Amino acid sequence: DIQMTQSPSTLSASVGDRVTITCRASQRISSWLAWYQQKPGKAPNLLIYKASTLESGVPSRFSGSGSGTEFTLTISSLQPDDLATYYCQQYNSYPYTFGQGTKLDIK
Amino acid sequence: QVHLQQWGAGLLKPSETLSLTCAVYGESFSAYYWSWIRQTPGKGLEWIGQISHRGSATYNPSLKSRVTISVDTSKNQFSLNLTSLTAADTGVYYCARETTLVGANYWGQGTLVTVSS
Numbered sequence: 001d002i003q004m005t006q007s008p009s010t011l012s013a014s015v016g017d018r019v020t021i022t023c024r025a026s027q028r029i030s031s032w033l034a035w036y037q038q039k040p041g042k043a044p045n046l047l048i049y050k051a052s053t054l055e056s057g058v059p060s061r062f063s064g065s066g067s068g069t070e071f072t073l074t075i076s077s078l079q080p081d082d083l084a085t086y087y088c089q090q091y092n093s094y095p096y097t098f099g100q101g102t103k104l105d106i107k
Numbered sequence: 108q109v110h111l112q113q114w115g116a117g118l119l120k121p122s123e124t125l126s127l128t129c130a131v132y133g134e135s136f137s138a139y140y141w142s143w144i145r146q147t148p149g150k151g152l153e154w155i156g157q158i159s160h161r162g163s164a165t166y167n168p169s170l171k172s173r174v175t176i177s178v179d180t181s182k183n184q185f186s187l188n189l190t191s192l193t194a195a196d197t198g199v200y201y202c203a204r205e206t207t208l209v210g211a212n213y214w215g216q217g218t219l220v221t222v223s224s
Contacts, residue, residue, distance in 0.1 A: 001168075034210035043201055043214035044152070055212065087152055091210045095167040098152035 002027050002090050006099035014107045019075040021102045023088035028068045032092035035064055035073045037084045038101075044087060048073065080106055109134040113202045113215035115187075119222050125189040129202030129215050130182070136160045140205040141185045143176060146217075147198030157205055158185055192222045 003026035013019050023033065031051040036044035046055045048064035051071055061076045075082055083106050088099040115127035129141070142157035156166035158176045166174050175188040189196065200218050203211040 036211075043203075043217050044211070045214075046210060046212045049209035049212070053209075055209070089152075089154075089210055091205070091207070094165055095156075095169070096154040096210075098154070100151050 001095055002029065002093060002097050004088055004090055004097050004099040006086075006088060006102050008102060009100065010103045010105065012105040012107050013078050015078055015080060017078045019078050019082075019104065021073045021086055021088075021104075023066075023071045023073070023099050025069045025071075025090055029090045029092035031067045032090060033064075033066070033071050034089045034091060035062075036087045036089065037082075038087065039084045047086075078104075078106065082106070109204065109213045111202050111204065111213055111215040113200075113218055115200075115218055115220075117219050117221060119192055119220065120224055121193055121222060123192050123222075125192055125196065125200075125220055126186065127200055127202070127218055127220075128184055128186045130184045131204070132183070134204070134213075136178075136180050136183045140207075141176075141178065142203045142205045142211060143187045143200065144203055144211065144214075145196075145198050145200045147195070149195055155187065155189075155200075194222050196220065197222045 005024045033051045035048040038044040052064045063074045085101045085103045110132040113129040137160040140157040143155040158164040164176045173190045178185045202215040204213040205211045
């Protein structure tokens with residue numbers, strides 16, 4: 001299985017800050033990487049697919065980059081509504097696997 | 108608008124079988140993959156498997172011996188069976204629509220499954 005490792009595990013930032021979350025794959029996955037946002041008690045919500053393509057309806061402050069084994073999710077200006085846990089997922093090969101999550105707190 | 112609605116028993120005993128069903132509304136059942144993903148305290152988000160509208164299934168090898176995913180295209184529904192439950196299977200189970208391009212872009216509301224004697 002491809003292991004996905006996110007860092008940091010927790011992150012505290014202020015409204016307006018630029019926030020970056022990193023995801024590393026144990027094998028090359030080309031650009032077959034998705035980012036999800038999960039709020040408490042809710043299902044994950046797709047933010048970005050194919051490493052850098054913004055899902056329809058997702059605010060433009062979210063962006064993704066990377067290919068191969070290293071990827072980043074960036075929030076350009078943190079908003080209170082961004083309080084959530086963020087997960088990466090590789091869908092390059094079965095079984096699809098997720099990172100352990102990054103919990104984002106608002107200071 | 109695509110909507111996934113899932114249901115099934117939430118409290119089960121060790122060794123019993125989990126059965127969940129997911130109905131798909133507002134979307135053609137074909138041309139997509141239909142998946143089950145769970146979130147457990149021990150392993151976080153874990154992809155269980157997926158099935159095509161034609162009934163071709165792919166499973167996570169870690170669960171393959173206990174999992175069956177099936178599809179009923181006449182009802183636009185797909186189902187999950189997970190046998191020989193243990194406490195480690197306790198968590199929230201989600202159905203989802205996946206594509207090879209975007210990953211899982213529609214999810215069910217989740218079902219909390221508790222395995223306890």
